[in-house]
Amino acid sequence: MARDVEALDLPAWSRASGPSQGPQCRDTMAHLDSEVKEECLREDLRFYFMNPCEKFRARQQIPWKMGLQILKIVMVTTQLIRFGLSNQLVVAFKEENTAAFKHLFLKGYSGSDEDDYSCSVYTQEDTYDSIFFAINQFHRLRNLSLGTLGYGESEDNRIALKVCKQHYKKGTMFPSNETLNIDSDIEIDCIHLDLEALSKDPQDWKNSSFFRLEFYRLLQIDISFQLKGIDLQTIHSRELPDCYVFQNMIIFDNKAHSGKIKIYFNSDAKIEECKDLKISGSIQKNTQYVLVFDAFVIVICLASLILCTRSIVLALRLRKRFLKFFLEKYKRHVCNADQREFINQWYILVIISDLLTISGSVLKMEIKAKNLTNYNLCSILLGTSTLFVWVGVIRYLGYFQAYNVLILTMQASLPKVLRFCACAGMIYLGYTFCGWIVLGPYHNKSPEDQHYPRKI
Amino acid sequence: MARDVEALDLPAWSRASGPSQGPQCRDTMAHLDSEVKEECLREDLRFYFMNPCEKFRARQQIPWKMGLQILKIVMVTTQLIRFGLSNQLVVAFKEENTAAFKHLFLKGYSGSDEDDYSCSVYTQEDTYDSIFFAINQFHRLRNLSLGTLGYGESEDNRIALKVCKQHYKKGTMFPSNETLNIDSDIEIDCIHLDLEALSKDPQDWKNSSFFRLEFYRLLQIDISFQLKGIDLQTIHSRELPDCYVFQNMIIFDNKAHSGKIKIYFNSDAKIEECKDLKISGSIQKNTQYVLVFDAFVIVICLASLILCTRSIVLALRLRKRFLKFFLEKYKRHVCNADQREFINQWYILVIISDLLTISGSVLKMEIKAKNLTNYNLCSILLGTSTLFVWVGVIRYLGYFQAYNVLILTMQASLPKVLRFCACAGMIYLGYTFCGWIVLGPYHNKSPEDQHYPRKI
């Protein structure tokens, strides 16, 4: 480190006066003359730059902070894994429900999405079939579905399916004559089909004028309906089952007018508190333990937060003393690099990590108590704090001589690597843009490039 | 750089006379004696080899060129992305149409091409079915298609489908007797099936002698027809919709006579101006803004072009002065390497990039105005210019000392890397040829190599 060469090299300076002299001089420092004062400062500085093992050997000071950090790694990781696994169940329930909906409502669904859309149709007949299939399946849902599903109510308290179509206001089009007369404003028509209407003769509603589609001006058809479900699985892992509202929408997208209608299925699941729950039987209630664990994590992080803040405050006070002394004795200011030595950047990392963990844990407890559903924010807080806690382990590795050399080497070589990446990044960016436009798939191929069978 | 050692090292020479002496000596140089003249040349040279920051510090010269380059990066990249995205819509429309055609006209099309061909048939019955299916679908197109499609007219103004078959003139073949009697000249038969003919009893045309195929001498069947379509999507992103002519051809390729007929589908889409367009409604017309943006890019590139050209001209003049002075004072010629120092290769890169951008932008404006459809050339011009502009950023990185070392190192190691690649390339080429013929899939396997089930 080039900096060390020109700087004062504090640890060395503090060690200059010979071996440590037994008495703790911090308390008695006020009523001593200059000589003793210098010695005392030297002693304090030397102690400040020791690592936990040396501190223990020098003054029998037990490394509470270090122990706390190691305990924190275990606790925070455990908490993260528990949270992740419980999240996983919720997400799996939603995804399996969406898959089941796709199999129930999309005609000819293959089991996996084609692209960002679920499936696609290419003929008028297939389009009508797909629409009527979805409506019919909705009508028969109670006899079809394997899940714990029921119809949800729309805004006006009816159990109904809403079919909307977007089309250009009016238009005539004769592609053969290259003639087009169109009003580019968009009109939206909707009908509501409730269960009663669907129970009648299907020919009634199928033949309604609404379902006479003019494909050349049709933009989009949306079929939307609401279903409700209960996630019984949570009986076994958490205390109370969640109720879900699935706001489903099937979208037939013809905006491209390319002869291919893409069918999207969107299922938006919201967790709601169930209104009327009666669970009997002998399931174990373990929610309390989870809350106790979270509370314990918070306590530990608070302790770590306080200890690290205290260390920083003490370090700043020591710096003040040192600056004053240095100004008095050598009549000059201490350089910035040396001043920075006093602020341990690892402590700052620990403090940030603790703050994140505490807020994350509080959020998690609120979610568990069903007051909040802010899973995303909680994931980010807990995830980031765990990342910082693990990165912090490197500090303790740095106490071993062999590791310290390695860490310093990596620190020194990092800027060069980044600089190389910056140069390569420039060329790569230019190449990417150029390649995208010149070689990419969105390049308007000339007809000569197409593949014909080999000429005889 | 070994060159610097033996060369004059111009920047060092120019700095030799001590710190810069305030007065701008360029204008007053004519009426000064030799001593002052040398000092003045030294001063000019020193200024010439400065980087923008130093120039600003030395003479308060604001770095216009550098600012312009940075503005250019933003503008050119924005222009490229806009062009790419608009291209993407056009290409997606064509590709989705082609996919829709394949689903409509190819029997048993699986949704993805098998190889370079779309699908294949292995029996006589399947071949007839595929041919008749395509013809029938063409007849029913109006009731099938979801797109904005109409029939196009063939050369003789009929709406018709043209079916052609290529076969050997005459032949008899008895593979069992290994007897072959064939005329290797190729005959082409065609029939035109217009909508009227197809509306009749299908047994009429299916039973015509044309469709009695003799597979052993059949080479190829082509079914070709023209469709027209309108890309309505552009109403929302550009001003006017484009009209398309799709020249489709289904090719049944039996040239290999291997018992497998490969079916190709080729769709050649041409953009034409629509004849009769009436668009009402409240869509926003943003074409002007695009044109203004393109014009602004051209202006900036022109400015950059002029400034760089001026710099090169000034540099050449300075070189002339220097050569003359050097000849007078030291009685010898300046070596080539030093002469090259005067011509900044980055300026040449910038000039090429500017010329490309200007021609690309002009072409793009013409395409937007529907005068030209030369998308390919425009892509190459804009893409290459963007590549050069981004590579040019490396120059500005070179002004930082740390980066400069890196760049020089990479320059020095490049030839060695290339030389190694050349050697490895020779061995690789030999290995490729050898592997292709000896190990490759096109190696005539002997029967002993085939896989039989394990012998008992």
Next chain:
Amino acid sequence: MARDVEALDLPAWSRASGPSQGPQCRDTMAHLDSEVKEECLREDLRFYFMNPCEKFRARQQIPWKMGLQILKIVMVTTQLIRFGLSNQLVVAFKEENTAAFKHLFLKGYSGSDEDDYSCSVYTQEDTYDSIFFAINQFHRLRNLSLGTLGYGESEDNRIALKVCKQHYKKGTMFPSNETLNIDSDIEIDCIHLDLEALSKDPQDWKNSSFFRLEFYRLLQIDISFQLKGIDLQTIHSRELPDCYVFQNMIIFDNKAHSGKIKIYFNSDAKIEECKDLKISGSIQKNTQYVLVFDAFVIVICLASLILCTRSIVLALRLRKRFLKFFLEKYKRHVCNADQREFINQWYILVIISDLLTISGSVLKMEIKAKNLTNYNLCSILLGTSTLFVWVGVIRYLGYFQAYNVLILTMQASLPKVLRFCACAGMIYLGYTFCGWIVLGPYHNKSPEDQHYPRKI
């Protein structure tokens, strides 16, 4: 090696007294004075640190151990390959049977498992169909199966299929009203369907109240049955065919209540001795040869084990002599590093490998004799011993000077590489946890993140 510098450097020390003096001094060492004793120890040490070639040159000692090791590599590898290939046949038989079962008993099985489950159903009708299909196929098995299969008997000596369903004890659920009344205790109902019952009118058992499923409280349906089979293939590779008992279970898993029932197929194959075997005909009986081969491997490993143990014992004795001498002459103890030099770590590797091989071979012979079926443990013993034997080859490479340098270099750089891995591992662990929870698939996506078709 830094250690060598500060250590005594035994080989060098022993060589210090000049060239070797012919006579073998080991036996006569007791009745010689100090001078001769030192010379003799020097000689013995020098001989101890020689490699086999040098030993041969010095005392014409034939390298038995080395020859034995080389023979062992060949033998152990051959044994492992033979064992692996014979295992392969057993495993292939089981896997093909499982595949055949899946095709026979699972309706709509596609030939490959979907995930960890084989297939899945989404409607009530499909669920009933799948259950009845499996039961029917079991009934018709004798006319369906291609394998050497027969029905197995259940505990009460009936040929029967056992169908069990798990469900919550009682419950009513109205997801529409978000109302739930459930007893979380689980009830299990089972029926046994024997061949006789299945031979009657299928409507009889299909309409039984057992098969009126209430899906909202259903947790799981298990269909279990036992089949027996004979692996005839072994007639050709081993002496006697094995009899198998397949305990099959089809599981319909509805625990998630997500509208998707996952179908698992578990086939647990046990090898049993066939009760009544009569094999006539002219197959060759090669079991003896295999047993002889295994016995030979054991003998070789025993020999190698004894020789290596003897070498270690001799080395320990030599060390004792050396320590005593050193204490007498130089009045100080030999450092630990030098003491370690006497124990050849390669011999320890060889001894471990020999012990593993011997126990593995004994186990293998027992398996062959059908006394044990502990394939797993045998695989681990033989595999690990082969790994050690091959790693031991590196020792012999170390006798060549060029290789020795390489091996020492690798040894020296290993700790640094491991240390770097530890640091990178910490960062990676933190990143993994963070990425799993923040970016991972089990992240509770907010509805805004979902894909809708592009807005117009």
Next chain:
Amino acid sequence: MARDVEALDLPAWSRASGPSQGPQCRDTMAHLDSEVKEECLREDLRFYFMNPCEKFRARQQIPWKMGLQILKIVMVTTQLIRFGLSNQLVVAFKEENTAAFKHLFLKGYSGSDEDDYSCSVYTQEDTYDSIFFAINQFHRLRNLSLGTLGYGESEDNRIALKVCKQHYKKGTMFPSNETLNIDSDIEIDCIHLDLEALSKDPQDWKNSSFFRLEFYRLLQIDISFQLKGIDLQTIHSRELPDCYVFQNMIIFDNKAHSGKIKIYFNSDAKIEECKDLKISGSIQKNTQYVLVFDAFVIVICLASLILCTRSIVLALRLRKRFLKFFLEKYKRHVCNADQREFINQWYILVIISDLLTISGSVLKMEIKAKNLTNYNLCSILLGTSTLFVWVGVIRYLGYFQAYNVLILTMQASLPKVLRFCACAGMIYLGYTFCGWIVLGPYHNKSPEDQHYPRKI
């Protein structure tokens, strides 16, 4: 190169006597005294170790050999590519025919093979269906196939399909009782079904006792038949079409008795000369040109062969002169390394490559003339020679100073790399054996390892 240090360094020695003295001294050497003789030898040696450019500059000797090598690279590569492309057509014809056969004769063939077998059946009914389907398709072949196929004749001049079944001689098996009574000798039954028999009522032959299969003792069913075809495609690329005999065999493999019968399709295509060919029409006959090209390649390679042999002979003579002179003057022998310097290893490479090319080209001409069909050997000869020719290019790169350094560096580091690979290889081998048996797929999994659905 360490060798150069201790060796004589011939090129340096020969250059020691000062600049070259004009006169060609080779011829006049006989009648000169010792001084002049040494000078002359020095001169000859200096010339011998020159590269072509220096030779041209020294004695105006045009580098014929080098020109010839460059011409050879072009010629040999062209020849190889032409041969590969023509081979490709033959192989593609065979592969497409095999694919067509699989589609025609295998019921439910999906278009790609499952593993090393084409498809598989799991029930008795499917097995019978697959057998009868193949036989029926053979009967209807003339109306099905698109290719130029005809029936081939079997040994006894009948057009017939041969169906064979292998089974154990006799046996009874009761897997339920674990009772087995089997004769392990294998019996083979065959029937011949000619076209006449197949034209009758299919129930006749389907109900024959042959097709009453006892699956528990069935080992294998083979359906074999011969088809003939003509590869018309070659009319356009080569002169005469080839006639093919396809010996097809469908194998139903039940050797594992695991409930899964694997179906293999083997098609063994032999090229035969057509008996009776009459090709009229205006195809171009380009065979002569190909033969002329091949002949030209042979001539060039012969020339190169002669020149290189001559160079080696001259070098050996020069070595003899040098050895004699050295013995006379310095009274000692020249070391081996210096003697090897005289034999240019590149020339040996060129000679081997030439010999391979010549034999390959002769073979190719014979194949073209339809005298031989030894494609494999010809591929190997031509491929290897091309590899050597390209590797030889590196020699010419070595004439440039910068490349020479690179090549020498690579030569020096090669042994170390190989040594490292040997060590790593040992560990890898051990790991592979261990991993195969311990972790591999052929590990006899214990039932506890199987996947059950999560327990509630």
